[in-house]
Amino acid sequence: MQAKNKDMVWVFAEQSDGKLADVSLELLHKGRTLAEKMQSEVSAVLLGHNVKGLADALFAHGADNVYLLDDMELKDFRSHPYANLITKLVEENRPRVVLFGATHIGRDIAPRVASHTRSGLTADCTELKIETLTIRKVEHQDLLLQIRPAFGGNIIATIISPDVAIQMATIREGVMEMGEPDPSRKGQLIPVPVELDPIEIAVKIIEKHQEPSAVNLKAAPIIVAGGYGADTPEKFQLIKDLAKVLGADVAGSRAAVDAGLIDAERQVGQTGTTVRPKLYIAVGISGAIQHRAGMQESQKIIAINNDPEAPIFSVAHYGITGDLQDVIPKLIAAYKSQLH
Amino acid sequence: MSLHSIVLVKQVPDTSNISGDVMRPDGTVNRARLPAIFNPEDQEALELALRLKDEFGGKVTALTMGPPNAAKMLRECLYMGADRAILLSDRRFAAADTLATSYALYKAVQHIGEYDLIFCGRQAIDGDTAQVGPQTAEKLGIPQITYAQEIQKLDLKQRTIRARRAIKNGHEILEAPLPVLLTVIKDAAEPRPFDVRRLCNYKRAQSKFEIEATVDNSHDLVLVDELLEKAKVDDLYIETWNIEDIDADVEMCGLAGSPTKVHKVENVILSGSEYKKISATTDGMNEMITELMQDHIFG
Numbered sequence: 001m002q003a004k005n006k007d008m009v010w011v012f013a014e015q016s017d018g019k020l021a022d023v024s025l026e027l028l029h030k031g032r033t034l035a036e037k038m039q040s041e042v043s044a045v046l047l048g049h050n051v052k053g054l055a056d057a058l059f060a061h062g063a064d065n066v067y068l069l070d071d072m073e074l075k076d077f078r079s080h081p082y083a084n085l086i087t088k089l090v091e092e093n094r095p096r097v098v099l100f101g102a103t104h105i106g107r108d109i110a111p112r113v114a115s116h117t118r119s120g121l122t123a124d125c126t127e128l129k130i131e132t133l134t135i136r137k138v139e140h141q142d143l144l145l146q147i148r149p150a151f152g153g154n155i156i157a158t159i160i161s162p163d164v165a166i167q168m169a170t171i172r173e174g175v176m177e178m179g180e181p182d183p184s185r186k187g188q189l190i191p192v193p194v195e196l197d198p199i200e201i202a203v204k205i206i207e208k209h210q211e212p213s214a215v216n217l218k219a220a221p222i223i224v225a226g227g228y229g230a231d232t233p234e235k236f237q238l239i240k241d242l243a244k245v246l247g248a249d250v251a252g253s254r255a256a257v258d259a260g261l262i263d264a265e266r267q268v269g270q271t272g273t274t275v276r277p278k279l280y281i282a283v284g285i286s287g288a289i290q291h292r293a294g295m296q297e298s299q300k301i302i303a304i305n306n307d308p309e310a311p312i313f314s315v316a317h318y319g320i321t322g323d324l325q326d327v328i329p330k331l332i333a334a335y336k337s338q339l340h
Numbered sequence: 341m342s343l344h345s346i347v348l349v350k351q352v353p354d355t356s357n358i359s360g361d362v363m364r365p366d367g368t369v370n371r372a373r374l375p376a377i378f379n380p381e382d383q384e385a386l387e388l389a390l391r392l393k394d395e396f397g398g399k400v401t402a403l404t405m406g407p408p409n410a411a412k413m414l415r416e417c418l419y420m421g422a423d424r425a426i427l428l429s430d431r432r433f434a435a436a437d438t439l440a441t442s443y444a445l446y447k448a449v450q451h452i453g454e455y456d457l458i459f460c461g462r463q464a465i466d467g468d469t470a471q472v473g474p475q476t477a478e479k480l481g482i483p484q485i486t487y488a489q490e491i492q493k494l495d496l497k498q499r500t501i502r503a504r505r506a507i508k509n510g511h512e513i514l515e516a517p518l519p520v521l522l523t524v525i526k527d528a529a530e531p532r533p534f535d536v537r538r539l540c541n542y543k544r545a546q547s548k549f550e551i552e553a554t555v556d557n558s559h560d561l562v563l564v565d566e567l568l569e570k571a572k573v574d575d576l577y578i579e580t581w582n583i584e585d586i587d588a589d590v591e592m593c594g595l596a597g598s599p600t601k602v603h604k605v606e607n608v609i610l611s612g613s614e615y616k617k618i619s620a621t622t623d624g625m626n627e628m629i630t631e632l633m634q635d636h637i638f639g
Contacts (some may be wrong), residue, residue: 016508079474080483104507108486111474115442120599123469133603145603150467155605164599203483203516206502210510222637246638265509271468279637289608300637302628303615313615318628322620334625338633 007065008040008096008142012086013058014105015048016077016210022218023101023173025061030128030176031099032062037130038096038142043067045089047082049075055189060181064188071194073201076208077105081200083112089192090117094165097144099128102170102271114168120161121168122146124270126175126293135162144169149270149289156289174218174274174294215249215265222248222279225268225295228255229284229305230324236261238328239283245332251275253285269294283324287312304328343398343496345389346452348445348460348476349382349417351410355465378413380526381461383420387529388522389459390421392494399423401452405433405444408549414578418542419534426452427547430582432594438467440597442475447586449480457501458521462487470523477521485514488522546571548580 009031014021024044031042041064046054048070055066069085082105090098090113098113100106102124114121127147133140143160144167150157161167217223224243230236236256243250252262254269268275270290280298285291287303287310295301296315303316304327313319320327353374389400402417404410405428414425428448436444449455458477463470470486477484485503492513493502499518504511506525546554551567571577583590591597618624632638 079486083474083478104487107470108474108484111438111442111471112478112484114471115439115475115478118439118599121438121471122600123467123471146600149608150605155607157605158603159600160603161599162601203485203514203520205512206515207513208507208510209512210507213509279632300632300635302618316615318618319615320618320620320624327620330620330622331625334622334629335638338626338629 005038005040007035007043007093008038009035009042010090010095010098011042011044011063012098012100012106012109013044013046013054013063013066014101014103015046015051015054016105018048018051018054020054020057021101021103021105021173022178023103023106023171025057025181026173026176026178027099027101027171028058028062029179030171031097034097034128034130034144035064040096041065043095045069045086047074047085049073052189055187056183057181059185059187060183061178062185065190066187067190067192069192069194071196073196074194076205078201078203078205079108079112080203081196083109083116084196084200085192085194087113087116090119090166096142096165096167097130098166098168100168100170102172106170110168110170114166117166118164119166119168120146120159120164121170122148122159123170124148125169125171126270128169128171133160133162143167149293172271172274174276177276213265215263217249217251217266217268217273217275220249220275220277222246222281223251223268223275223277223295223298224248224281224283225251225253225285226256226261226283227253227285227291228259229286230256230261231259231284233261235284235324238324242281242283242328242332245335246279246281248279248281253288253291255285282312282316283328285312286310287315343392343396343457343494344401344455345392345398345457345459346401346403346449346455347382347386347389347417347422348458348473349386349402349404349413350379350461350464351376351404351406351413352379352464352466353377376409376412378416379461379464379466381463381524383461383531384526384529385459385461385522385524386417386420386422387531388488388491388524389457390532391529392457392491393421396494396496398456401426401455403445403448403452404428405436405441405448408547411547411550411578414547415542415545416534418545419539420532421535421538424579425545426579426581428581428586429547429549430593432583432590435595435598436593437598437600438469438471438475439599440593440595442472442479443592443597444586444588445472445476446479447588448581449476451581451586456499456518458482458519460521460523462523462525473521473523480519480521482519482521483516484521484523485516486523488524489528491522542576544574545576545578547578550578
């Protein structure tokens with residue numbers, strides 16, 4: 001299909017040390033769906049140094065165009081030059097939609113770009129749609145519906161930016177599904193000249209430490225997650241024990257992360273990671289919408305909670321009402337006995 | 341030149357402690373019933389600014405945009421050690437999204453004048469957007485260090501600051517020229533307790549709204565002015581600014597200045613509980629495990 005409109009959906013292609021972030025590829029797939037609805041194209045915006053080779057992967061994942069900004073000064077991420085260059089490109093080309101991964105990088109630059117271009121920006125969306133809406137008798141075409149839980153998770157809010165040209169959103173890793181790449185897909189590479197003022201590159205990176213992530217919750221077939229009900233290290237240890245027996249990964253709700261029981265990179269939910277494992281065991285997690293948004297598409301869900309009214313049971317396939325200190329040892333024993 | 345830090349703070353509903361009586365019968369949250377607290381990361385941002393003041397001298401200004409009752413949080417800033425507290429409050433700021441909020445804060449910072457550092461929490465717990473800090477920095481045309489964990493060095497001669505910031509699976513150390521805006525993440529700096537002497541003194545500090553409320557006839561402007569003057573002289577005045585005070589464009593503030601609008605809200609409706617109830621017994625566990633093995637979930 002010939003695109004009716006020029007490239008209207010943009011995805012910031014985040015890369016670090018020459019490796020593309022998964023979330024950017026996920027957003028390209030989502031971006032394609034949005035762009036098709038607008039009869040338009042998807043473009044990726046790629047910044048870095050010697051990163052031209054990444055364009056093929058962006059095409060394979062759905063980009064029709066790749067804007068390439070390649071310069072020594074862009075080798076490592078820095079907010080000022082990255083944000084200003086993207087801002088300039090957005091102002092020149094006026095896309096309707098710009099999507100960023102809600103990462104340490106995306107959350108750093110998206111607000112600066114939105115501020116300068118006076119665009120609407122919604123953080124941590126859990127769903128995006130394109131619709132034409134009539135508001136007070138005025139038709140607004142190609143509105144980006146930015147959908148996210150709000151106000152303590154008791155409501156789902158749909159946010160729109162009807163009165164501005166550019167609509168932006170950040171989305172956490174794993175929320176959108178990464179489709180299969182098509183290596184035969186081709187696209188247009190658009191090199192963009194990079195010009196930076198000294199003030200834009202005045203912040204210097206003195207040191208950088210990054211370890212390869214040992215955590216990949218998205219790839220885990222079984223996840224055992226603990227929440228506020230497992231509010232002591234002793235109780236949380238039971239969750240780790242269960243995970244070990246099952247060969248599962250350990251995760252936690254936001255409450256568990258806030259209580260310091262588990263690392264933030266193992267947080268499941270709207271502001272953590274979205275997972276779709278074969279089995280998700282939620283232990284002592286009440287199941288606020290923000291958490292359910294990150295796990296409800298799991299193939300099977302077991303909920304263990306001492307409150308029979310806990311919302312987590314509404315998404316569960318199996319529900320056990322009881323104290324985790326009683327239930328987990330029994331579950332471990334039963335599993336071990338069935339293995340033999 | 342002495343160091344001047346501005347700390348952007350926010351009073352937020354305590355969304356982490358939603359108890360039964362806060363819920364309405366229809367399942368929505370009655371935000372008015374939630375206790376209002378000092379946004380935790382903003383309090384850590386204030387602590388970082390105060391530590392620099394302890395070491396280098398100078399001055400710390402706390403600035404908030406919020407409803408009149410945010411004066412309570414500003415008094416807490418004074419108890420901790422802030423030298424100056426400013427309440428940006430005007431009905432026309434209401435319903436601001438992050439863009440309109442950052443515009444108002446930017447105008448207020450400009451009105452304050454000279455500064456070296458701006459601190460704020462990475463995000464407020466009622467929205468978790470982490471947008472206002474970077475948007476304010478952009479409007480001021482200054483660089484930013486987000487996710488700051490630690491100040492390593494401040495060089496007032498060279499006018500540079502070195503800070504460690506969190507990045508994915510690690511950290512980096514950045515050196516930025518002043519002025520710069522830093523957004524601070526939790527565990528960066530445990531906020532100090534209130535200073536008892538300061539508490540005794542500043543508990544009498546009042547905003548303009550509070551001074552007005554003490555006057556029986558609020559139309560008695562002469563009396564209000566007298567009390568305001570007295571509070572200023574006694575250094576017990578929480579400066580209270582409106583749109584005109586910061587010379588802001590009304591169209592850029594509040595709902596009018598917010599590009600994002602709430603199109604609709606839906607109550608979260610829990611689907612009927614279709615789940616299989618498993619008894620917390622060994623038999624119950626065995627039954628469930630057998631089913632999961634048959635479904636090839638295990639093994």
